[in-house]
Amino acid sequence: MNIKLKLTIVSFLQLFVWGAWLTTLASYGFGFKQWSGAEFGIVFSTLGIGSIIMPPISGIIADKYLNLEKLYGIHHILYGIILLFLPAIDSPSTFFWVLLIGMIFYMPTLSLSNSLSYAILKKFNFNVVKDYPPIRVWGTIGFIVAMWCTNIFSNVSPPFSFGIGIGKAIASVTNMPVECNQFYIASFFAFVLGIFSFTLPKIEPTKDESINKTFSQIFGLDAFKLFKQSKMAMFFVFSMFLGAALQLTNMYGETYIHDFKNVPEYANTFVVKSANIVLSISQISETIFILAIPFFLRRYGIKKVMLFSLIAWVFRFGFFAFGDPTGSLWMIIMSNIVYGLAFDFFNISGSLFVETSTDSKIRSSAQGLFMMMTNGFGAILGSLGSGFLIDTYFTTPAGKDWHNIWLTFAIYALIITVAFAILFKHKHDPKDVEAFNH
Structure with missing residues (x-):
């Protein structure tokens, strides 16, 4: 498969697996779970905490121990696993800790995906300034498509007849209300992205640089x-x-x-x-x-x-x-x-x-x-x-x-x-x- 096409898929799925639930989490917490504003505020703070804690640790691992594409893939697979637990949780405090683990795995991938794309483009002698923006814009498109998918498949009565059927089908398989579909959609494609990452060109750790x-x-x-x-x-x-x-x-x-x-x-x-x-x-x-x-x-x-x-x-x-x-x-x-x-x-x-x-x-x-x-x-x-x-x-x-x-x-x-x-x-x-x- 063409290198730039592979990176376009990575960019698309990178934000798809976030956009599937990010903008609808408030409706899930306030409306479906009936949490208070303070309780939901604590839950949503997991994004910020994850952005502070994990990126430098992931950087050390990529520098010293593990190929960048493998680390990236592992992060998404673990993130996908965590998402599967969220629908069964009613307590906002428990939801906070589980989602925090998920964000610890996901938030570093926002920067890792950029680093991975830059490294692969340079490895194959592409012009990063010229070739990366058309790849990156597909990330935003992925976010948009994810929002549409969630709206169609996770609402009780969306204005799309096929959405009602598929949304209810997902709910029947998982034995969870349709409001939980957003997490299953994100989890499935996180697994897809994680596995797909292992097919990317190898970006080996730069041990000598990090030692100093x-x-x-x-x-x-x-x-x-x-x-x-x-x-x-x-x-x-x-x-x-x-x-x-x-x-x-x-x-x-x-x-x-x-x-x-x-x-x-x-x-x-x-x-x-x-x-x-x-x-x-x-x-x-x-x-x-x-x-x-x-x-x-x-x-x-x-x-x-x-x-x-x-x-x-x-x-x-x-x-x-x-x-x-x-x-x-x-x-x-x-x-x-x-x-x-x-x-x-x-x-x-x-x-x-x-x-x-x-x-x-x-x-x-x-x-x-x-x-x-x-x-x-x-x-x-x-x-x-x-x-x-x-x-x-x-x-x-x-x-x-x-x-x-x-x-x-x-x-x-x-x-x-x-x-x-x-x-x-x-x-x-x-x-x-x-x-x-x-």
Whole structure:
């Protein structure tokens, strides 16, 4: 099989096995399991904890002991096994510990998949800058397809007749409600990806390089000295706060739309019955906005592009606050469209900022620190903080006050935006874009 085709399959399945349950976990916890906001916040924090704990350990294993493609495959097989246990768990505390084990296996694969693709492309003399983006975009497509599959096969009454039949068939085989299908779908394809990984070209460990590394270098601790630089410290702090904003979208977007079913005039609308499909507009938008990033970076510079992202987060939450499935449906659609700008512009420009602002000796560690602050500490902040706020201030016997929940998140994003504009100092240099391309 063609090497690039193999890597495209890896990219597609990498995010498919996450997207199958990530955006619907809130509906599963709040609606099906009837957990509180605080309980669900603790469950969702597993993503952040997994992003902090395991990546450096996986890096050591890949450096010293095991081929990268084998380590990657083992991670996914173990992740698939853990997913099979989740449907049978009712206690949120038990669910937390089991999902945490799953995230310890899965979260490192987000970076391992990139490393694996880079190494294989270089091994076969491909141009990474030219050939990797068309491969990576299939990851986002995989996430979209997974969201659609979950919506079709895991709802009690989706607007697709074949979905009802297949969804119920999966449920009958597993003896679990259809709401649990999302975990079985993700688990099956995690096994497929894990096994398929063993057919990839061998990427052997680079033992000699790792032997000479100090303890702090192995764990990426050298990068923490960047906090001594006020500009870098400010950037990483804002990365954490923005990481919290991203979790709010992942945690509550699908539940927010699904809860419109409690309003009679909205209950039978396509939007309510197909919340995950509607939310997939966000990922479609992401694939489009990523193509616009080079133009915006050249014209406006890194700081302004990041600022555009923060402003987009304000609109993302604000549109949700005032949207509904009928008269104001355009607001829900616009919220999903601006997500592409909100997500891509900060992540890509932030990565570029790290790339052009750090010494080559700690650049990889600095990129890891950037991811740790967003997907690690930021995710934990967003998960636990939002769960507490929703439980304490926005939950009544009648349900959740989604209007004020999203309005609060929009105000949060606005405060971060204004603070970033004032406090983060960075001058635009067109050479930064060229440095990123090389």
